[in-house]
Amino acid sequence: MRLRFTKMQGAGNDFVVIDATTTPLSLSVAQLQRLGDRRFGVGADQILVVERASSADADFRYRIFNGASGEEVEHCGNGARCFVRFVHEKGLSDRNPLRVETVNNRLVLQAQADGRVTVDMNAPIFELDRVPFDASDLTPRRVGAGFPLWPLDLGDARVEVAVLSMGNPHAVLLVDDVDQAPVAQWGPRIEQHPRFPRKVNAGFLQIIDRGHVKLRVYERDAGETLACGTGACAAVVAGIRQGLLDPAVEVDTRGGRLRIEWAGGDAHVFMTGPAQTVFEGEIEL
Ligand SMILES: N[C@@H](CCC[C@H](N)C(=O)O)C(=O)O
Numbered sequence: 044m045r046l047r048f049t050k051m052q053g054a055g056n057d058f059v060v061i062d063a064t065t066t067p068l069s070l071s072v073a074q075l076q077r078l079g080d081r082r083f084g085v086g087a088d089q090i091l092v093v094e095r096a097s098s099a100d101a102d103f104r105y106r107i108f109n110g111a112s113g114e115e116v117e118h119c120g121n122g123a124r125c126f127v128r129f130v131h132e133k134g135l136s137d138r139n140p141l142r143v144e145t146v147n148n149r150l151v152l153q154a155q156a157d158g159r160v161t162v163d164m165n166a167p168i169f170e171l172d173r174v175p176f177d178a179s180d181l182t183p184r185r186v187g188a189g190f191p192l193w194p195l196d197l198g199d200a201r202v203e204v205a206v207l208s209m210g211n212p213h214a215v216l217l218v219d220d221v222d223q224a225p226v227a228q229w230g231p232r233i234e235q236h237p238r239f240p241r242k243v244n245a246g247f248l249q250i251i252d253r254g255h256v257k258l259r260v261y262e263r264d265a266g267e268t269l270a271c272g273t274g275a276c277a278a279v280v281a282g283i284r285q286g287l288l289d290p291a292v293e294v295d296t297r298g299g300r301l302r303i304e305w306a307g308g309d310a311h312v313f314m315t316g317p318a319q320t321v322f323e324g325e326i327e328l
Pocket residue numbers: 056088089109116117118119120121122211212244262263264265268270271272273274
């Protein structure tokens with residue numbers, strides 16, 4: 044099969060984006076992994092497939108697959124911004140905002156006049172069984188107004204993580220200096236910790252001040268990426284719940300800056316950041 048694709052990036056988190064709005068497309072895990080492979084394929088952290096919506100209250104359906112594993116996942120913040128740019132650039136729709144359905148969510152996305160895109164990421168989820176996280180026999184340390192930090196045994200280290208879902212699972216760890224943080228060592232151990240039955244994205248968060256943080260994320264099934272949009276939302280929400288951050292925060296990732304806003308409680312989280320097309324191509328799969 045010959046497949047047309049668009050290579051995109053949002054803050055250095057990179058994607059192969061495929062238009063499946065006219066012809067339905069079913070790719071095998073091996074084909075998805077080939078698209079994600081930086082040596083034998085195109086190379087991407089995630090593969091995004093744009094489809095027709097299944098109901099009238101959404102404009103499109105957007106599916107996300109981790110490039111390394113070919114597994115379908117629930118959410119991708121940086122990918123959502125690229126999805127908007129793709130739909131507008133390809134002339135698939137000129138609606139703004141766009142409403143999109145994902146495997147477990149509905150999102151509203153708005154292209155801004157300055158070229159950035161804002162995504163309504165919905166409300167964060169703290170119920171542990173919905174993350175999911177197995178906290179049996181664990182006692183958390185409570186911080187802020189009672190927000191739990193959970194102890195995790197990593198073998199030669201014991202860390203404390205905030206646990207939440209942005210539609211996909213996140214564990215967030217506070218560090219003094221993110222550039223020195225042992226992301227490559229602890230990232231995979233947190234990602235595959237048995238207390239996270241569906242694995243987890245592991246965020247390493249350094250607070251600069253109440254409106255500015257630095258963040259690195261070891262993504263589930265992707266390794267460390269240059270940025271993770273849902274990870275940025277989860278980290279800021281965790282920082283706010285710990286009483287360390289204000290409601291609007293600039294997040295510096297290794298690939299660029301994201302702005303995250305959350306008013307607390309049941310409020311939705313809003314993420315604003317860049318999205319860019321890198322090139323177009325065709326591949327024989
Ligand atoms: N890069 C993404 C998240 C992609 C999915 C993640 N690796 C997972 O498995 O949940 C983002 O920008 O949010």
